[in-house]
Each structure stands twice: as structure tokens, then as C-alpha cells.
Amino acid sequence: MHIFDSVQKTKRKFTPLKEGKVTLYVCGPTVYDNAHLGHAKSALVFDLLARVLEANGYEVTYARNITDIDDKIIKKALEQKKDIKTVTDFYTEAFHTEMEAIGVKRPTLEPKATQSLEAMIDLIQKLIDKGHAYTTPDNDVYFDTTSDSRYLTLSHRNQNEEEKQERVVSSHHKKNHADFALWKNVKDETIAFDSPFGAGRPGWHLECSAMIEKHLAYSDTPFAIDIHGGGADLLFPHHENEAAQTRCATNHELANYWIHNGFVTIDGEKMSKSLGNSFFLKDALKEYDGEVLRFYLLSTHYRSNFNFNTQDLEASKKRLDKLYRLKKRLFGVTPCSDETAFKKALLDALNDDMNVSLSLALIDEMINSTNETLDTPGKHKLLKREAVANLAYIEELLGFGVKNPFEYFQFGINEATKERIETRIKQRNIAKKAKDFSLADKIRDEILSLGVHLMDTPQGTFWEKV
């Protein structure tokens, strides 16, 4: 298996720190608002990574945090006149529901900031003791970036002279412009936690380092964990700062491999809450099956930027439809248990830095050749069983085709309409038998106006939402 390490900027062969095991940490959401398509993309990418690692036989411990301490959360709670916890619980649950809808499995661990305060305080104390952190006159605790000789080696930045001069002037008691808060002393009555440094709140970058130490870190390897992931915008300053805290406090580097996914854009511009062009997952789920969104968002390489538009989404849906039609065609067939050439090729493609595009090409070729054979006379028993096994593998690895194929094609149709369609189909079949094709066509047109296609097959008449 090879993955592209965004710190070394090269595709590297993956070798775990401990034989047969993988520790993976991904930066999760700050729960103050609904998840947009960008959050979905990131969750999807690392869900796929975890699946591929597991398919390679690794025992994967995957942690994705939930940031439930944050200024934006406090702001939201004040606006809505609600408790912090009411707000964070609401959005955490929404996140879970929406992730489930797009087939993202729950990570092994989902640590929350509010449950990790002790670990964060420990980490700050270590940094203070070792001279990497200092307290300001305002009683904030800051990380001293100049105390870390390897600072900026992760994101490959350099501090230019101009910036260095400017920062002395503009800083609020910070020694250096790049220094960041580990603990913010509370200056209002909103929310505060006790600590040896006074009542306050932890800085955002801290929680990931603390959670990794608490839940995942090895103590006898040069790196705390195997893989750290997140969106490309987190490389700097978030991951740079995490890495600095961890190496300075613990004497090991944070992660052996770093993976960053590309952005979801709209009209070529990054989707973000601050730009106000977010497309919320919950809204997309009203229009489209979650699996269609999964397929679409995962259909291009994870490191590329992904320009969202509904035309491409529709094209993706048609591609997924083909998979489900084959599934429908093979409904009830027992899979064979043998290895198939297809399965091997599919895993090989995904093992190459998650080459989903190549996997999709392989899947389409498999679907086409299976359909082709099925169109010729004969029972094709073995081929059918192999094809079903292949489809099951696609489900397991990529999470495509997990639904009942008949239900998949009925997305968004209510029960009353379903009954009406079934009744009309029966009437139409009577008309067909009587060779009254004008009535049959009239009924078909009527059903088509509901957005439903009829398909006459030797096994009977089926229907699908267009």
C-alpha cells in the first residue's frame, strides 16, 4: 500500500509502526453548525482510508475528535440563548445522522474536548516545565514557537523578516507573532474550566495533541501515531502547531504519515462558512440519496479540489444506477467465496494512494462484461456467483451498493404513490395482454409524469425513479 505524505510531498510505501496495527487520527468537526459538503468529503476520504487499511488486514484504531469547546460555539449559544451543551449535543447528533446517511462508519474513538481537559492540562504543564510555554500578563498561556527548532518544518514555511518585525509591534503580550494560545484565561462570564493556570479555556490546537497522547500514542516508537489526517487547510497552522506541541512535550514526533484532502468548491471557490457559500449536507440529503452523494464526493481523487455541481452529481447517480441494476439482475444469487481477479485489481487500485477513479473504471468494466455475458443464452451460474461476490467486495471496500436494489430506485417516492404505481402497472399488464397498446402507453406516460420509468422484462414489469 502506498499513500501520499503531504509533509514529505511524495508517495510513500506504507509501513506501520507496529506490525499489523494502524493508528489513525483525523481532525473532526467543531460542533456549532451543520456539516457542509466539505466536511462530508473529508469524513468520506478517511472512512475510505480506514476501510482500505482494514482490507489489507490491519487492525485499525481510528480516532476522530469532536471539538465542543470553541468561541464560535459560545457565540452560537449566546445567540440562541441556550446552554453550550445543548448546542454541541444537537450538532453532534446531526453530524452522526448525516454521516450515517452517506455511509461513513463510526470511528473507533470519538473523543470530545470537554472530556479531554485533564490530558490538555497535563500537556500544557509539561510544556511550561520544559520551557516551551510562557504565561502572559493577562494570564494566558502561550506556546513559544522559537523554542522549537523544528517549527515550520511540517508546512515548509519560512518566516520572513518583515513579518518578524511586525509581530513584535502587533502582538498582545505574545513574544512572537507565530506563538499560539494553549490556555486562554477567561475574561468574561461565558464558560470556563478550572486549571492550575486559572479558570479559562484551552486553545484549539491543543486538543488533538492531547487526545492523541491519551488515546493512541505509542511510547516506544519515534512517532506517536501512524497517520494523521484532515483537510488541506489544516496543515498550517493547525497541524504545524499540533506537531510542535507534541514533539516539545513528549520527545516523539506526532505522526509518521500526513494525509490532507482537497477542498470542495462551488463555482471554483472554496466552500466555507466564512464565505457564506456552504452547501449543507442535510439539504443535499433531501434531494439525493446519501449513497449517491457518497459516490459523487468520492469519485475523484481525494487530493484534488472538487468542484461541486448538480450536473456532475446526476452523472454520478447514473453511474451508480448501473451498479444497482446489475445488483437487481442478480438479486438472490449466493456469492462464491473464491478470490476473483476483479477483487485483487480493485484492492490494488485503492492501495495506490486510493485511486478511486481507476477503481470506478474497473467496476464499470466488470459490470459491462457481466451484463454482456448475462445477455447471451445460458445459465451462467458461476459467473453470477462471482459477480455477486465482486459486488459484495465493492460494498465492503467502497460502500457502494449497500442498499436493497429495489428500494434504491424508489428514493423519495411515498407509500401512496407506490401503491398507485403498482395498481396502474397491473392494469397496464392486462391492457398489454389484450394488445391494447394505446392504453398501455397512456398508463406508462401517466406514470412517467410522476418521474417514474417502467421497464418490461421477462421477469415482469419493474419501475424506477428517474
Next chain:
RNA sequence: GGUGCCAUCGCCAAGUGGUAAGGCCGCAGCCUGCAAAGCUGCUAUCCCCAGUUCAAAUCUGGGUGGCACCUCCA
């Protein structure tokens, strides 16, 4: 301004030194009462210029265009 990424058929998108995968759309055909679905066939020399090489979409240099990070951000 600093740093980095990207540019392949109408659209989406693999390939990163050996002569252009796949999907959508379109056209022609098979099948079908007619459709739908399925199947078959057809459609690019890779932003521009120069260079390296027996050989480049793939490497180097220079352009042009787009995007991102440097502030909260998946």
C-alpha cells in the same frame, strides 16, 4: 508580497518517460409491440513556447490561466 498545487475529448476524470483508462452527453445499430434497461460500434495527442531523449501528456526552463494557504476553516 511569501509559499504551494493544478491545466488531459462538449462535461467529469485516470494515466506521470514507450506511443491517450473509465463515466456522462451525442450519433448509429441489436433487443423490445413501442419504450426503458442492457449490449455493440463511433468521437482527443494531452494550455502555449523552447529544450533533454531513440522515445514526453509524462522530465527541464520560460510563459499564460485557475486555485489554495499565510486569519476561523474539512
